[in-house]
Amino acid sequence: MLGWGLDAYDFVAYSFVAPIIAQVFFSQLGHLGSMLATLAAFSVSLAVRPLGGVFFGNLADKVGRRHVLYVTMLGAGLSSFLMGFLPTYAQAGLIAIVLLIILRFAVGFFMGGEYSSSGVMAVESVTKWRGLASGIMQAGFDVGIFGVTFTYTLVATYLPEKAMYAIGWRIVFWSGIVTTVIGWLFRRSLLTEAFEWEKAGKVKSPYRTLFTRYWLPVITILLATMGFLYEYYVMLELSPFVLQNVLNYTPALAGLILTVLSASDAIGSIFGGVLVDWLRSSARALLTTALIIIVxxxxxxxxxxxxxxxxxxxLWDFIAVLPVGVLQVYIRDLLPPSVRATGAGLGYNGGTWLAAWAAIITTLMAGASAKPGPWLMSITINTVWSSVLIVISSIIALFLVRHLNDVTQRNL
Structure with a gap:
């Protein structure tokens, strides 16, 4: 939960200050060029997540989830904190852009490892109400959203606009170190290993076992996370732009709305998780959430x-976040503990590769317009087609789980 709070803090911090990043790092590229370059720099942290997921997931399957989580939280938090010390393009030229990309790479690498362990550990550590546990764990993301939106709103309200471009955006990144320190201390004192992993048999090479015996479940998980993260990142990355640039809300009012958004996000995460327990099937629950989004x-x-x-x-946020409360149980139901962290690291974080381009593609389709019409069609089309991926994955999973149950019954 704390790890996802850190993930949200970095993610939303970058999204909120993206208009400023565009000006202080990429203003020489013009309006559309600076916006696309800013989104592309952020996409580096998403595209690299599968590397971190597979690297740390493999370690988590071999040595345990707990030790990996110490490293990933500290690495991601410090990388995001250092964003506040970057020189601007006016101060350092291309070196500033290179340093920006290096730090976005580091954040993505460590956060990829964070999910490979924390997501599966949440559902491996309980025996009942796994869906609720999954939803609550994901609600940690919303603690981070609340923290950064609250900070941004304070900074935007009390600092003059010029100061936002000089020091305000840096304060937003610096403030995230509080989440990192508190989260790391809690993990060091309270975190215990998941009993499901401890009881399970281990394999010498999680990579080999995963790709030779569980390649279809991995593809199924990959499809689901591609679809979810794509439509969710469209919402999370573009909602500040929609509020400020299309609806012309002030930064302070937009910040207030996005602060309250953390509550709708938490409710959506938990509701999606509870659907698993109500329907007694992660595949059916995931299919239900996708259909709600499409409608x-x-x-x-x-x-x-x-x-x-x-x-x-x-409301846009509530429906967009529904699948995330399901996904941890979905991964657990499709993969055994011996390769689960590696599979989660690859399958879930692999979905971020497609999601990395979500805001860019949606923005290009809308032409970065200041009018609402182009955005309506662009956002709708991109959300619907990505939700169709979730539908396809859910249908495959229904057959996979039925097959696994049949095999289990024959072996009894």
Whole structure:
């Protein structure tokens, strides 16, 4: 939970200050070019996550989840903290951009390892109400969202606009070190190993076992996470832009709405997890969340963009986040403990490779317009097609789980 709070802090901090990053690092590229370059720099931290996921996931399957989580939290937190010390393009030229990309690489690498262990550990450590446990763990992301939105709103409210471009954006990144230190201390004193991993048999090479025996479950998980993260990152990366640049809300009002968004995000995460327990199937629960998204996305975005009700970004967030409360149990149901962290590291973080381009593709389709019409169609199309990936994955998983159950019954 604390690790996902750190992930959210870095993610949302970058999203909030993206208009400033565009100006202080990429203003020489013009309006559209600077926006795309800013999103591309952020996408580096998403695209590299599979590397960190596989590297740390392999370690977690061999030596345990707990020790890996100490390293990933500290590495990701320090990398994000250092963002606040970067020189601007005016101060260092291309060196500033290179340093920005290096730090985004480091954040993504460590955060990829964070999910490979923390996600599966949450559901490996309980025997009942796994869906609820999964949803609550994911709600840690919203603790991070609340922290950074609260910080950003304070900074944007009390600092002059010029100061935001000089020191304000740096304060937003620096403040995240509080989450890192508190989270690391809690882990060192309270975290115990998942009993499901401790009882399970170990394999010499999680990589080999995963790719020779469990390649279809990995592809199934990959499809689901590609679809979820794509539509979710469209929402999370572009909602600040929609509020400020399309609806012309002030930074302070946009910050207030996005602070409240942390509550809708937490509720959506937990509701998605509870669906698993209600339906007694992670595959059926995931399919349900995808269908809800497909049905509700157009009317929700119409109300946000065409009616101009920015507060309904909260509904956009609620429906977009529903699948995440399901995914930890989904991964557990499809993979055994001996390769689960490696599979989660590859399958879940592999989904970020597609999601890394979500905001860029959606922005290009809308032409970075300041008018709502192009955004309505662009956001709707990108959300629907990515949700279809979740539907396909869920259907495959239903057959896989049934097959695994049949094999188990024959072996009894």
């Amino acid at each position: 509700l996305i157009y009317p929700t975005m119409y109300a946000v963009l065409m009616v101009g009700n920015g507060w309904l970004v909260l």
